[in-house]
Amino acid sequence: MSIRNVDMLVVGVGGQGVILASDIVAEAALVAGYDVKKTDSLGMAQRGGSVVSHLRIGQRGWSPLIRQGEVDLLVAFEKLEAARWSSYLRNGAVAIVNNHALRPLSVNVGTERYPSDEEVSDIMRQRSDRVYTVNGTAKARQLGNTRTLNMFMLGCSSLLLPIEVQTWKECMTQRIPSSILQVNLTAFDQGRKEGLDGNIR
Amino acid sequence: MKRLLSGNEALALGAYHAGVKVATAYPGTPSTEILESMARFDDVYAEWSTNEKVAMEVALGAAYAGVRSLVSVKHVGLNVSSDPFMAASTTGINGGMVVISADDPGMHSSQNEQDNRHYARLAKVPMLEPSDSQEAYEFMAYAFDISEQFDTPVLVRSTTRISHSKSVVQVNRSRVVPVRQVGFERNVKKYVMLPAHARLRHPLMEDRLVKVAAYAETSSLNRVGWGERHLGVVASGIAFQYAREAFPKASFLKLGMTYPLPRELLHHFAAGVDTLVVIEELDPFLEENIKAMGLKVVGKEITPRVGELNPAIIEQGARGVGLLTGVPAPRKADIVAELPRRPPLLCPGCPHTGIFFVLSSMGRRLKLPNSKGKSSRRSTLTITGDIGCYTLASYPPLNAMDTTACMGAGIGQALGMEKAGITNKVVAVIGDSTFLHSGITPVVDAVYNQGKITVIILDNGTTAMTGRQDHPGTGISAQGKKTKAVDLERLVRGIGVEDVKVVDAFNVKEIRVAVKSCLDNPELSVIIVRGDCAVRVPRRSGPRAVDSGKCDQCGTCLMIGCPAIQSENGQVQIDTALCVGEACTICQQICPRHAIGPQSEVEGTKCP
Ligand SMILES: Cc1ncc(C[n+]2csc(CCOP(=O)(O)OP(=O)(O)O)c2C)c(N)n1
Numbered sequence: 001m002s003i004r005n006v007d008m009l010v011v012g013v014g015g016q017g018v019i020l021a022s023d024i025v026a027e028a029a030l031v032a033g034y035d036v037k038k039t040d041s042l043g044m045a046q047r048g049g050s051v052v053s054h055l056r057i058g059q060r061g062w063s064p065l066i067r068q069g070e071v072d073l074l075v076a077f078e079k080l081e082a083a084r085w086s087s088y089l090r091n092g093a094v095a096i097v098n099n100h101a102l103r104p105l106s107v108n109v110g111t112e113r114y115p116s117d118e119e120v121s122d123i124m125r126q127r128s129d130r131v132y133t134v135n136g137t138a139k140a141r142q143l144g145n146t147r148t149l150n151m152f153m154l155g156c157s158s159l160l161l162p163i164e165v166q167t168w169k170e171c172m173t174q175r176i177p178s179s180i181l182q183v184n185l186t187a188f189d190q191g192r193k194e195g196l197d198g199n200i201r
Numbered sequence: 202m203k204r205l206l207s208g209n210e211a212l213a214l215g216a217y218h219a220g221v222k223v224a225t226a227y228p229g230t231p232s233t234e235i236l237e238s239m240a241r242f243d244d245v246y247a248e249w250s251t252n253e254k255v256a257m258e259v260a261l262g263a264a265y266a267g268v269r270s271l272v273s274v275k276h277v278g279l280n281v282s283s284d285p286f287m288a289a290s291t292t293g294i295n296g297g298m299v300v301i302s303a304d305d306p307g308m309h310s311s312q313n314e315q316d317n318r319h320y321a322r323l324a325k326v327p328m329l330e331p332s333d334s335q336e337a338y339e340f341m342a343y344a345f346d347i348s349e350q351f352d353t354p355v356l357v358r359s360t361t362r363i364s365h366s367k368s369v370v371q372v373n374r375s376r377v378v379p380v381r382q383v384g385f386e387r388n389v390k391k392y393v394m395l396p397a398h399a400r401l402r403h404p405l406m407e408d409r410l411v412k413v414a415a416y417a418e419t420s421s422l423n424r425v426g427w428g429e430r431h432l433g434v435v436a437s438g439i440a441f442q443y444a445r446e447a448f449p450k451a452s453f454l455k456l457g458m459t460y461p462l463p464r465e466l467l468h469h470f471a472a473g474v475d476t477l478v479v480i481e482e483l484d485p486f487l488e489e490n491i492k493a494m495g496l497k498v499v500g501k502e503i504t505p506r507v508g509e510l511n512p513a514i515i516e517q518g519a520r521g522v523g524l525l526t527g528v529p530a531p532r533k534a535d536i537v538a539e540l541p542r543r544p545p546l547l548c549p550g551c552p553h554t555g556i557f558f559v560l561s562s563m564g565r566r567l568k569l570p571n572s573k574g575k576s577s578r579r580s581t582l583t584i585t586g587d588i589g590c591y592t593l594a595s596y597p598p599l600n601a602m603d604t605t606a607c608m609g610a611g612i613g614q615a616l617g618m619e620k621a622g623i624t625n626k627v628v629a630v631i632g633d634s635t636f637l638h639s640g641i642t643p644v645v646d647a648v649y650n651q652g653k654i655t656v657i658i659l660d661n662g663t664t665a666m667t668g669r670q671d672h673p674g675t676g677i678s679a680q681g682k683k684t685k686a687v688d689l690e691r692l693v694r695g696i697g698v699e700d701v702k703v704v705d706a707f708n709v710k711e712i713r714v715a716v717k718s719c720l721d722n723p724e725l726s727v728i729i730v731r732g733d734c735a736v737r738v739p740r741r742s743g744p745r746a747v748d749s750g751k752c753d754q755c756g757t758c759l760m761i762g763c764p765a766i767q768s769e770n771g772q773v774q775i776d777t778a779l780c781v782g783e784a785c786t787i788c789q790q791i792c793p794r795h796a797i798g799p800q801s802e803v804e805g806t807k808c809p
Contacts, residue, residue, distance in 0.1 A: 014545065026367055030205045038205075039366035041309060048764050049545035062442040064366040067513050084540050104543045108768045109598055109759050112541035146778055 005058030006161060007066045010153075011085045012077030013102050014042060014049045017150030020175065021075075022053035024154060025161070028171040029057045032163045039064035050081060057161070075157050077136070077149060078102050083120045089127035096156050096200060097124070098149065100137040132156075132200045139190055145180065148187035155191020159200050165192070206370045208363040211334040212273070212301060213238030214370075215341025219297075220378035221245060221271045223263035225256035227638065228667035229275030230310035231364040232303035236273055237670075240679045244376075249670055249679040252608075252638040257282035257300070261289050264298035264354075265392065266385045269345055269378075273301040276317045277607060281639070283320070289354045290324040291402050292392055296381065297348035299341065303359045306482045307509030310361075312588060312607060314507070316483040321356050321460035322490075325406045327413045328356040328460040329422065330438040334368045340457060342374070343422060349379075351409050351416075358459075360482065362439040362509065414461040422457030425470055432524065433474025435467070435487060435498075440510055444480040447515040447525070451478075462490050471496050478503065478524065482510040499524070547593050549765035550781030552661045552706035552732030557594040558761050558791065559712045560584055560628065561601040563720075567760050582720075583618060583625040585611040587640070589632035590665045598760045602630065609639025615654040616647050626720050630657045634664035634672040637687065641696070647725050648697040655719040656698075656727045658689060661706070661734040669736060693727045700724055706732025709790045735781055743782035745789055746803040747773050751796035758788040758797065775800075 008025070012018040019040055026038040037056045042049065054066045068087050074095040076082030082097040089095060097120075106112040115123070124131045134156050140149040151172065158168055169185060176184050206214065213235050216224070224247040226236035240247040250256035253274045260270040274282060279302045289298060302320065305311040321328035327347055331337040337359065344355040390398050417423060432451040436444040437459045445453065454470040456462070471477045479488045479500040488500030503518030504510060519525040547554055561567045564582030586592060586602035587609065595602035604614055615629035631640045636658050644656060664670040671677040676686025693701055700722050702715045712730065719726040747758075754771050765779035766788060775788070777800060789797040797803075 013543065023367075027205055030203065030369060035369060036205065037366060037368045039362060048543070048548070050543040061512075062446045063439075063512050064362065064368070064442070065511050067511070080540060080543070084543075103767055103769075104541050105546055105598075105762055105764065106541050108766070109756075110768070111597075115540060 005060040006055075006072050007060060007070055008055040008057065008073040008075070009066065009071050009085055009088055010053040010055065010075045010077075011081045012051055013081065014051050016051070016077045017147060018051045018053055018077060021150040021154050022055055024168070024171050024175055025055055025057075025157070027174070028163045028167050029055075029161070031167050031171060034162075035059045037064040050084065052085060073157065073160055075153055077153060079117070079120050080104070080114060083115060083123045086124050086127050091127060092130065093128050094160060094200070095124055095128060095131045096153065096195075097131060097133050098136040098153060099133045132195075132198055134191070134194050134198065136191070139194065140187060143183055143187055143190070145183050147180075148184050151184040151187040152191035152194075155188040155193075156195040156200060158188070158192055159195045202372045204370050204372055205367050206334045206338070207234065207365060207367045208331070208334050208337045208359055209234035209303075209365070210238050211337035211370050212331075212341060212357070212359065212364075214372065215338040216271045216299065216345075217242050217245065218374045218376050219342045219345040220269050220376060221345075222268035222296075222378070223260060223270040224248075224273070225250045225259045225270070226273040227251070227253045227256055227278060228664050228670045229278050229303075230667055231305060231359075231361040232273045232275045232278070232301065233667050233670065234364070235301060235303075236679060239271065240681075247679050249672060251673055253278035253282035254285060257285040257289065260298055260300075261285055261294070264289075264294040264296045266296065267381050267383050268296040270296065270298050271301070272299070273303070275311065276302055276304040276315055277311065277313065278302075279317055279320055281608070286320070286354070287324050288394065290326050290406060291394060291399060293352035293402075293405075294348060294354060295386075296379075297345035298354045299344045299348060299357055300354055301357045301359060303361070303364045304483075305361050307361065312605065314483065316486060317356075317358055318459060318486045319484070321358075324354075324356070325410050326353050326356050326460075327351070327458060328358055329457055330358050330459050331363060331457070332438050332441045332455070333363070334366070334370045336457065337363060338370050338372065340422070343457075347413070347416070351413055353409055353413075356460075358438070360439055410461050414463065417458045417461060417463040418465050420458060423463055423466060424455050424457075425466070426453045426455065427473070428452045430473060431475045432478060433470055433476065434478050434480055435470070435491065436480040437487070438482070440480045440482050443510055443512045443515055446512040447480075447519065456487070459487060462487070462494075464494055467491060467494060467496060471498075476524065480504060480510075480515060483507075544596065545593060546764050547590065547762060548735040549763050549779045550735035550738060550785040551590070552730070552734065553591040553594060553659055554761050554763065555706055555709050555787050556630075556657065556659065556712050556716075556730045557591070557599045557601040558787065559709060559716055560630075561599045561760070563713070563716060564601070566600045567598065581625060583615075583623065583627045585614040585618070585627065585629045587611040587629075587631040587635050588666070589635055589659070591630060591632055591659055596762070598762050608635050609643065612640055612643035612647065612654070612656055615656070616643065616650070616652045619652060619654055626655070628655045628657060628720075630659065632665075633658060633660040633662070633674050633689065634670075636689070637673050641692070644693060644696050644698065644727070652725050653723055654725060655716075656725075658727065658729045659706075660689060660729050660731045663734045663737065665734045665736065669734065689729055698725055698727050700726035701729070702727070703729045703731055706730045707785055707787060709787060733784075735785075738781050738784045741781050741784065743799045743801070744777035744780040745775050745782060745786065745797050746777070746800035747775055748796045748798065748803045751794050753794055753796075755793060758792055761787055761791070763788060
């Protein structure tokens, strides 16, 4: 991955903390000296809808929106959302996918079907074979706070971004309430470790 | 200092540095964060107004009194405030007054896709359109200066992609409040719009436009950047960013002020290029105004009139008319078409769930998953609706809303249907914030004209849809101060409604009894359904669980559409991390098998 320019999508479901995660990436990139643009699409969802954040680090383009087929790094907090946004990946890009399914209502009431793991994997591999699956929700649950998933995913992604660990943590400290900061910093460290162990690069 | 700011934060900071004293708004995506940011400054008076019309009037009064004032609304909010907006243009101001309209191309979160640039022309006021956060910050200073220099309100038009994108802003100013005596000076010819006075104002407005157009010719808000001369692009706002990505080598006339347009500058630019192109989102606003100057220009041949623009759409259109050559980007196979969609939902523990379940079941709209075919019975209730989180109840499985037009419309619509003579009972459902915004006058109408409808006010104590802002019913100001709360029950009684009931949003039986009684009452009735927004439930305890021994998988609990209730292979489960527990219990109340209870009890009774 080019160190100078990274086009990145963070995707998930309303309530999973996608926006805070992408805010912290953007702030960390600014502190690290990069130009950065970020835009969120969350529809009218307070909760439960599909959410996507576009992040452009470096000066590759002018539009805050990244085009389909041009994303270098996709960070997906949920499997169906990973599949949904995979058409944005450029060939050979990296995708980090949280191994967790949140079934939409239509699936619960039986009018639509959630894709199988093989289907998700097939869809993703049409674009890239650098798809890494991580157990973020399980790890966050072990930490006793499933809401730390977003910082775990940031930890995994941090291996691919030209930003020092110190900078990540400073930006997290600025944005996260002190009562839950420590558990979030731990989640970040665990994510980074999981990324290293899983050879994400 | 470099800061990463959203367009809305930058607009607010720009206004603050420009010395704004009074800021008003009614929430509405994508404009909401402007006032939220203003409210954080201690030396600004910031209010959530009851609606946008009032917001405009408060700001106008402040401007008359000599201070700089700011109004921020979403695009449809300008419809609501259009009357005082036109008046502000007619009388002019005293202290500077800026109106920010945040439009929503693509309708990420709106009921329509109108292009508010037309309002600048209609109201004969100058309009600025920033194209990123840096300009959002800087243009506010220009806007206030223009306002005072030309005695006019100024429209600043943003869009979702400007307001909700973050980019780096070089913050190079600090707050400067203009030194001016605060006070209102009586001047009836300027401020009292009797026809005789208004007749004097109209020519001044026309004259003002001519002067502002002359200013636009030389203002640094509009800039030419020469590139290759075969293509010259005119663009503004976010469309400028998309266009320069699509045509990296072209010449550009980047317009910061899009009304009135600089005629000479446009002619000069057009003369310097072979083909003149306008790239704009939604309506051909610039295109038509430029064509009216006698210039030949390519516009909507390239870009659609509908939906949000992006660089790929521009490139595709440009290829279509031969303005871009080279191999077209290969179309990616549509690999995601088959995936289930994920529309937004009512939250677990939402106080709107119970009432809509009752309306849906009493109106015979529910269809259990295992019931075959279409329900043969026709719905016996017509439910006119309004805008807010509760509009989501129009989706399956609840299917409990039949109309949504604009804020406050549901009550009038219900009355109209009744007067038209439909046989169904008509119920109008409206949120508390929406009721205060524009639901009061239609209730006055229903009292006066002897309506027989039932109005249901969903009082969740907040404006949930736009991110939980306070409103007159909560008694907390935009700046977090305790004020006086408007009492909804006394308000409707005061208007003259006699049958008024207040029920607990989480008590299904109580709701059902109240609805039934009101439907049986041939007079006008109001039910206030009261329960805290789920997002405000402070402590969650006692998540529910399904006793699989008792559950016969009838699917009734799935009919409330709660995201915490999940069904896998027919077996229903409750996600304890999502369930709000004791504060809700709607699923438990409606389960015909009594198979749902507190997790501790359900799992305690299970055999190992
Ligand atoms: C004229 C206008 N202003 C603002 C909006 C944005 N908006 C839609 S509904 C709504 C209020 C929702 O609050 P409430 O009625 O209390 O319902 P809730 O979302 O809390 O259920 C707002 C601010 C709009 N659609 N139209």
